[in-house]
Amino acid sequence: MAHELYQLPVEAFYQGTPVPASVEQDTAALSGPGVVLALRARPADWWVDARNAIRDLLTLPSNWDSYGASSVAPDSVGEALGGVEYLSCVAGVTLPTVTATGEGHVGLCWDVGRWSLDASIAPSGLIRYVFLDERDATRNQEGHTRDYSKLAELASSW
């Protein structure tokens, strides 16, 4: 059974003693350096809703927003399905709002009040993201990655 842990700095598990090199390597592979993500044994219940919402994007015609938005690229949907299934297995990550960008990419939005995370997924798999923390601007980030553990790290913030 998976532990329902939220992300913690890896040092939190080794207070007062050096972090073993093997642990650092493992966690770096799983997420960013110094961050541990707890994985569930199976996807969270919200995965089904997210999957259906992502698939539904394929039915959008071009100009679905009346301002000239593109229809959603099937490859973007395919990339998002794999990525969001992974995110649904990370403890602490909640159901995002699934939307589309004007360019025809899948968009994912989280907002828990203290922080928000917007991410768009291109057909190539490139993820563009913006993380805004209302209380601590030093945590704000804007960038791109192909690594969903980066999104998991941000979307499971506390």
Next chain:
Amino acid sequence: MTGGSPEPDDAPASATISSDEVILKRLPTRPHTVKERPGVGLTATSYALGPRPSERFPSYSRQRFTSPAQLLELASAAGQDVSGWSVAAIRVANVRQLGLDVVSRPTDEDPGHCEIVPTEQQLFTDAIWSRLAKQAPVVFTQR
């Protein structure tokens, strides 16, 4: 959505649009273009606000000239089924606070048509639309 060039010199003076004005954006029902934000309420998502592939700058309408209902009627007249669509409102002051500007670009169909434009100080970035979305409450929904 990074990019966008600052306004050319012959652009209409933005001073003609007061910072007290409100600009509007249509939000379709599919996909989710609105989001419930804790402590804020129902607002637009960031991806509903930026420029589209055919646009240099994203289109909005000035509430002073075009009501939310009229804004949806424009889309309906163009063939869209706007049942359940919403309209988000943004204060021009909030746009300018982020370093962008709003310029009037009236069209035959919409005398209130305007655009959000970048400035010498601030180009379009994804973070800009994320910040603006938090200040874009839904003010009207078509029944």
